[in-house]
Amino acid sequence: MERIPRALTIAGSDPSGGAGLQADLKTFTALGVYGMSAVTSVTVQNTERVVYAKELPPELVYDQIKVVAEDIGIDAAKTGMLSGEEVILAVAKAVRDFKIDRLIVDTVLRSKSGYSLLKDEAIRVLVKELFPHALLITPNIPEAEVLCGDRLVKLRDIELCAKKLLSMGPRGVLIKGGHMEGDKAIDVLYTGGDEFHYFVGDRVRTKNLHGTGCTLSAAITALLAKGYEFYEAIKKAKDYVQGAIENSLPLGKGHGPLNHMWNIKGCVEDF
Template identity: 50%
Template sequence: MQQTDFRALTIAGSDSGGGAGIQADIKTFQELGVYGMSAITAVTAQNSLGVHHIHPIPLTIIEQQLHAIGSDMNPAAVKTGMLVDAATIELVATMSKRFRWNNVVVDPVMIAKGGASLLQQTALQALIQHLLPITTVITPNIPEAEILTGLTINTLKDREKAASNFVQMGVTHVLIKGGHDETNTEHSVDLYYDGQSFHYLSGQRVATKHTHGTGCTLSAAITAQLARQKKPLEAIHKAKKFIQAAIEHAYPIGAGHGPTNHFAYNQMKNKRKTATGNHIQHL
């Protein structure tokens, strides 16, 4: 496959602060060698201190964006972020079917870091009914998984039950993120389920408040890897390495929750290559 076939589409809101949403997705696609395209569902006024205003994009404009991309520059993978309302969700599902988009990654964005609601309550049923049945990978955190499944999640067994529920809803692969589970102060444990077996994916916790956009960035990294023809579990493993580097070397700008560092993964990789090369030359 030629590199020009590594194309991914993000359908999400614009973050004026650049740490999440469309901006985080495009940065992630670029860093992982994937050509990024976007359909903007809402424009937000936000910074490290929170979301100050949300302006939904008219449905006809969203449809025109999706049609323009699907009819001419069809992506190999698609991710959804902030979808705002039921009508937008139904439209995205309809257009995805029309253009036969595979590798659909759903990040069910509901609440921003500062607490602002990013998904209307009436949209939940639309998400479950229309979008989840065509979802390849869903990436909820624990509170989002609770809302979507109606379950209370306290234990790993609870997460397994929630993951099974998602598969029953039509999702092919489930990644329930464990960052909100603070019972383990050294590691966070994500649960992956493909309808047959459970995998527990551990990651080192980082003591930082600069985590704005972590969910967007992780799901975008998974989407990029799927666009590069990686299998879902391999895509998730690679995406976790990307977000781990982004958090460990966060970009502490602003007075609140600063963004993760989308440059970090490749910077660290290049440093390792340079160090290895210097060592070989020295020997």
């Protein structure tokens, strides 16, 4: 029997289905990967706002990872919303204990509506405990500004910040440029040395972008689980997300979700 690729998301729950572990699991499925989840927090949110969130006990988060790692196995994993220090410590311990080598850390700090999804005092713990285990971290511009302590206005600012972030321990840094001005969205990948890689995409004029960061990190995770080489996984993930944005869904009164199933025959027509 052909090996089934397995991916785990360690993230918060979004009842609207556009972001968080729901978006991750949809992405895993759309890219042909068996998806598993460890819930870190339960949020009350919709397309307009996050009302509030409830963090789960750290031992419960650890045990969720433990049981799937020991039974099914994990080819690649990603983190999303981690909420607080104790949860981060529990996740870091699980990553070490179960030797999760292909780990994508999506540095989720705030929701699109501005709700804090990671306590300020926990950012230092995230950097210290999880960054050194990460194959890749994927901050957007506002998150990178918080992590680097600098304003990112020009492409050179992003490059310098990427270098600073790499020195914090991850093996790769992908700073997402969707918040920059211009007709093109430029993501910057840095893995060391003097060379940067740029992923340039056409900016889609839509408000329906809820869960874009979750979806990109999940797509990279899925493709790594399938055995794709690092750079190729990011490139293919970017193409997948571009299509999901171009076919995004006008649902709700706020920022609608992406269409995670756009690449599956019949799904776009059905919507």
